[in-house]
Amino acid sequence: MIRIAAVGDVxxxxxxxxxxxxxxxxxxxxxxxxxxxxxxxQIGSVEEAKxxxxxxxxxxxxxxxxxxxxxxxxxxxxxxxxxLNEANVTVLEKxxxxxxxxxxxxxxxxxxxxxxxxxxxxxxxxxxxxxxAFIRNTKIQAEHLQSELEHLQTDYKIVLxxxxxxxxxxxxxxxxxxxxxxxxxxAEAIDRGGADIVFHGHAHHGVEKGLTPGGxxxxxxxxxxxxxxxxxxxxxKEGQLHHDQLSLEHAKL
Amino acid sequence: xxxxxxxxxxxxARQTEMGEAFNxxxxxxxEALEEQKIPYAMIGGIAxxxxxxxxxxxxxxxxxxxxxxxxxxxxLKRHGFDTERTxxxxxxxxxxxxxxxxxxxxxxxxxxxxSEMQERAKPxxxxxxxxxxxxxxDLIIIKCAVHSEIGPHHWHDALAVLSHATLDWKYLIKRSxxxxxxLLALLVYAQxxxxxxxxxxxxxxxxxxxxxxxKTQSQGWTxxxxxxxxxxxxxxxxxxxxLSKIQRAIATDxxxxxxxxxxxxxxxxxVASGELSTPExxxxxxxxxxxxxxxxxxDNRISVSExxxxxxxxxxx
Numbered sequence: 259m260i261r262i263a264a265v266g267d268v269x270x271x272x273x274x275x276x277x278x279x280x281x282x283x284x285x286x287x288x289x290x291x292x293x294x295x296x297x298x299x300q301i302g303s304v305e306e307a308k309x310x311x312x313x314x315x316x317x318x319x320x321x322x323x324x325x326x327x328x329x330x331x332x333x334x335x336x337x338x339x340x341x342l343n344e345a346n347v348t349v350l351e352k353x354x355x356x357x358x359x360x361x362x363x364x365x366x367x368x369x370x371x372x373x374x375x376x377x378x379x380x381x382x383x384x385x386x387x388x389x390x391a392f393i394r395n396t397k398i399q400a401e402h403l404q405s406e407l408e409h410l411q412t413d414y415k416i417v418l419x420x421x422x423x424x425x426x427x428x429x430x431x432x433x434x435x436x437x438x439x440x441x442x443x444x445a446e447a448i449d450r451g452g453a454d455i456v457f458h459g460h461a462h463h464g465v466e467k468g469l470t471p472g473g474x475x476x477x478x479x480x481x482x483x484x485x486x487x488x489x490x491x492x493x494x495k496e497g498q499l500h501h502d503q504l505s506l507e508h509a510k511l
Numbered sequence: 512x513x514x515x516x517x518x519x520x521x522x523x524a525r526q527t528e529m530g531e532a533f534n535x536x537x538x539x540x541x542e543a544l545e546e547q548k549i550p551y552a553m554i555g556g557i558a559x560x561x562x563x564x565x566x567x568x569x570x571x572x573x574x575x576x577x578x579x580x581x582x583x584x585x586x587l588k589r590h591g592f593d594t595e596r597t598x599x600x601x602x603x604x605x606x607x608x609x610x611x612x613x614x615x616x617x618x619x620x621x622x623x624x625x626s627e628m629q630e631r632a633k634p635x636x637x638x639x640x641x642x643x644x645x646x647x648x649d650l651i652i653i654k655c656a657v658h659s660e661i662g663p664h665h666w667h668d669a670l671a672v673l674s675h676a677t678l679d680w681k682y683l684i685k686r687s688x689x690x691x692x693x694l695l696a697l698l699v700y701a702q703x704x705x706x707x708x709x710x711x712x713x714x715x716x717x718x719x720x721x722x723x724x725x726k727t728q729s730q731g732w733t734x735x736x737x738x739x740x741x742x743x744x745x746x747x748x749x750x751x752x753x754l755s756k757i758q759r760a761i762a763t764d765x766x767x768x769x770x771x772x773x774x775x776x777x778x779x780x781x782v783a784s785g786e787l788s789t790p791e792x793x794x795x796x797x798x799x800x801x802x803x804x805x806x807x808x809x810d811n812r813i814s815v816s817e818x819x820x821x822x823x824x825x826x827x828x
Contacts, residue, residue, distance in 0.1 A: 261824070272581070273789050274788070277789075281818070455827060481818060482771065486822070487818040490821055490823075490824040492825070492827065493828075494827070494828045495828075
C-alpha cells in the first residue's frame with residue numbers, strides 16, 4: 259500500500275510564508291510522499307519560489323512537483339526550478355522519477371500539460387500558425403506522457419499534471435473556458451500508457467473526482483477545490499493482489 | 512510646490528526629550544522603509560508641517576501601497592519596532608520607545624497611495640533630514656475626505672496648505688474625484704477667509720459636481736430634486752467594457768494575478784466577490800480595481816480562506 263499526499267495551486271507569493279509548513283510537520287505519519295500539482299507561485303518569480311522552498315525545507319517526506327501556468331509568467335521558470343531543487347523538491351517536466359516505498363516501486367510521470375479541449379469540442383492543428391502551435395504543444399506533451407508511462411516498469415504508476423486530462427473534474431467551471439483548462443489528449447496518453455491514478459490542479463472551480471474514458475481515477479487537487487492543506491490517497495495493489503491470489507488458490511483446490 | 516524650511520513645531524522641538532525621541536523614531540522608521548525601497552510618503556501632521564502649517568504633532572503617519580503592508584511591517588520589526596496588524600483593511604502600527612508609527616494603506620474615502628500620488632511625493636527638510644511627504648494637492652484631498660466632527664483639525668490643515676503652498680489647480684481638480692463636494696466646500700470657505708482661490712477653479716469644480724442639475728434646480732426646489740442632488744454622481748457614460756477591463760487587469764497585474772474574483776456593477780459601485788488565499792491579495796484586488804475605475808466605489812466582498820488539516824483519507828484499490 260502507498261499513501262499519497264497531494265495539493266495543487268498553492269499560489270505562493272511573498273506573503274504566503276507558513277501557509278504550508280504548519281501542516282507538514284508530521285506528514286510522514288499520513289503519507290509516503292507529497293505531490294504539488296503546479297501553480298506553485300503566483301507570478302512565477304524566484305522570490306516567491308524562495309518563500310515556498312522555505313516552507314518545504316523540513317518536509318519529512320519526498321516532495322515531487324510540476325510547474326503550472328503561473329510559474330511561467332515571469333520567464334524565470336529555470337531559476338524557479340533550481341530554487342526548488344535546492345530545497346530537495348523534485349520538479350518534473352515531461353520526465354519521471356521513481357521512489358522506493360518499503361518494498362514497492364512507485365513511478366511518477368510529471369508534466370505541466372496544456373489546453374486544447376475535450377472530445378467533441380476541441381482545437382485541432384489546423385489553420386493559423388498560432389492555432390497549430392497551441393495544439394502541437396499539447397500533442398507533444400501528450401506523446402511524452404505516453405512514452406514515459408510505457409517505459410515505467412514500476413509497481414505503481416502515477417501521473418502528475420497541472421492541466422486536466424478529463425472534463426469531469428472541471429464541473430463548475432464555465433464551459434467556454436474548458437479548452438484552456440485541459441485536453442483529452444492527456445487522457446488518451448494515460449489510457450494507452452497505463453496508470454493507477456492521475457492528479458491535476460488548475461481548475462479552481464471544478465470538483466475533485468473524475469475518471470479517464472479508460473477508467474483511470476483522476477483527482478483535481480487544486481487547493482480551492484479540496485479546501486484543505488492537502489488530501490491523502492491510499493493505493494492498495496497488494497490487497498488486490500492478495501485477494502486475486504486467494505481466489506486463484508481457491509480455484510486450484 | 513517648492514519645499515521650504517520648516518519652523519520647528521513645539522512638540523517636536525530639538526530641545527525637549529520628547530521631540531528628540533519623536534525625531535529618532537521618525538528617522539528610524541523612514542530608514543527602515545527606504546532600506547527596503549518601499550515607496551512611501553508622510554501624510555498627517557508631519558505632511559501638514561512640511562507643507563506649511565506650523566503646528567505640533569504626535570503622529571507619524573506613513574502612507575504606503577496595500578501590497579507593501581506586510582513588507583513594511585517586517586522592515587520595522589528588523590529595526591526594533593514592535594508591530595501590530597491593527598486593521599487589515601487600512602492600518603498597521605509599529606511601536607518603539609513608547610512612540611507609535613501608523614502604517615496607513617487606505618485612507619478615508621477609499622484613497623490609496625497610487626502611482627500619481629507616488630510620482631508627486633517630494634522630500635522636504637524636516638529637522639535636517641529629507642522626509643518624503645505627499646504633494647500639497649493630495650494632502651488637501653486626504654484631509655478633506657477625513658475631516659469630521661472628531662477631527663476638525665484636518666480642515667484647518669487643509670486650509671493652511673491652501674494658503675501656503677503653490678498649487679497645481681488642474682491636478683487638484685483631477686484628484687478631487689474621491690471627495691468633490693468636500694473640496695468644493697473647502698475652496699469656497701477658504702475664499703471667504705481671504706485665501707486666494709481662483710474663481711475659475713471653484714466654477715470648474717462646481718460644474719463637475721452639479722453639472723446640468725444646477726440649472727434645472729435653480730427653477731425651483733422640489734423634494735424630488737433635493738433627493739437627487741444628494742445622490743452620488745453616476746458617471747454619465749458607462750463603459751460597456753469596464754468589467755472586462757478590470758478583470759483583465761486583475762488577471763495580469765503582478766500584485767494580483769488571479770482569475771478567482773467575480774465582479775458586478777451595481778450603479779456606480781463595483782462589487783467584488785470570490786475567495787482568495789491572503790488578506791494582502793484581497794486588498795491588492797481592491798487597489799487594482801480602484802486604479803482602473805477611480806470614478807466608482809468598490810464594495811470588497813472577497814473572503815479569505817485558510818487551509819485546514821485534511822479530515823479523511825481516500826482509499827483506492
